[in-house]
Amino acid sequence: MRIGNSHKKAQKFLCLLCLFVAFPLLGVGTIAVRAQIKYARGQNVAPAFEGWEQNPDGSYNFVFGYLNRNYEEEVDIPIGPNNSIEPGGDRGQPTHFYPRRQRFVFRVTVPKDWDKQQRVVWTLTSRGRTEQAKAGLQPEWELNDEVISENNGGGVLAAGNEPPSITGSPAQTITLPDTATLTVTAKDDGLPKPNPRRTTAAANPDSNPDAERPRRDPGVQIKWILYRGPGEVQFDPPASPYVYGQPITLTSKIRFSAPGTYVLRAVANDGQLSSTYHVTVTVNPAGR
Numbered sequence: 001m002r003i004g005n006s007h008k009k010a011q012k013f014l015c016l017l018c019l020f021v022a023f024p025l026l027g028v029g030t031i032a033v034r035a036q037i038k039y040a041r042g043q044n045v046a047p048a049f050e051g052w053e054q055n056p057d058g059s060y061n062f063v064f065g066y067l068n069r070n071y072e073e074e075v076d077i078p079i080g081p082n083n084s085i086e087p088g089g090d091r092g093q094p095t096h097f098y099p100r101r102q103r104f105v106f107r108v109t110v111p112k113d114w115d116k117q118q119r120v121v122w123t124l125t126s127r128g129r130t131e132q133a134k135a136g137l138q139p140e141w142e143l144n145d146e147v148i149s150e151n152n153g154g155g156v157l158a159a160g161n162e163p164p165s166i167t168g169s170p171a172q173t174i175t176l177p178d179t180a181t182l183t184v185t186a187k188d189d190g191l192p193k194p195n196p197r198r199t200t201a202a203a204n205p206d207s208n209p210d211a212e213r214p215r216r217d218p219g220v221q222i223k224w225i226l227y228r229g230p231g232e233v234q235f236d237p238p239a240s241p242y243v244y245g246q247p248i249t250l251t252s253k254i255r256f257s258a259p260g261t262y263v264l265r266a267v268a269n270d271g272q273l274s275s276t277y278h279v280t281v282t283v284n285p286a287g288r
């Protein structure tokens with residue numbers, strides 16, 4: 001769904017304020033002090049409501065992300081009382097949280113007759129601190145591809161650009177110490193076109209939005225992340241090169257530190273928009 005320019009400008013402004021709306025407010029003095037301190041580890045994770053989308057069938061997606069307040073530490077919060085969405089409990093949210101601000105991470109779909117006064121609430125508790133993100137259908141929080149591109153550092157969306165398509169390996173079961181071999185393939189529409197002067201802003205609330213950014217190679221890149229799982233994973237390789245104008249395939253070997261059920265996410269990104277593909281890997285203990 002496209003929206004008018006005035007609405008888009010308002011939406012961009014509101015998304016830039018999402019940290020102040022979706023996260024609990026701090027006193028001005030506290031903000032000033034905390035802004036000067038960069039914590040490598042030991043901090044909590046705060047959920048964030050990014051906005052909502054309407055699907056072609058009339059249903060709605062509530063879109064969530066998060067802020068891991070650590071600059072280095074990756075935090076795990078299993079599904080349960082400390083990582084729950086109401087209504088539903090488990091609505092596909094991550095359990096592994098990468099450092100700093102991660103936007104547009106997952107979607108919770110609700111029916112088209114959803115009560116506009118009702119909220120979907122994501123609650124996270126970590127490091128002894130509980131925080132919530134409350135999602136609703138307020139008109140000013142409507143999302144579209146233009147807003148997602150600009151807030152993810154992709155700049156003004158190229159006319160006609162659509163997210164890459166991505167497919168991949170089915171679910172697998174392995175036994176330690178074996179590794180899993182997974183393949184994903186992405187196709188794209190060739191947009192945005194290469195521009196040697198184009199720079200990509202980092203999607204980082206702590207960075208200076210006016211600072212010069214490293215140039216990004218044109219084309220699509222696929223990378224792996226751990227979305228859910230009880231242990232550590234190693235991807236070899238973790239990402240593909242950037243490929244422009246043709247399909248791209250990434251085949252990786254994945255090593256697991258512990259038995260259990262893992263959900264691995266492959267992300268195909270064209271510099272403005274992205275698509276994801278999930279693979280579930282069941283890892284049995286050695287000797288089974």
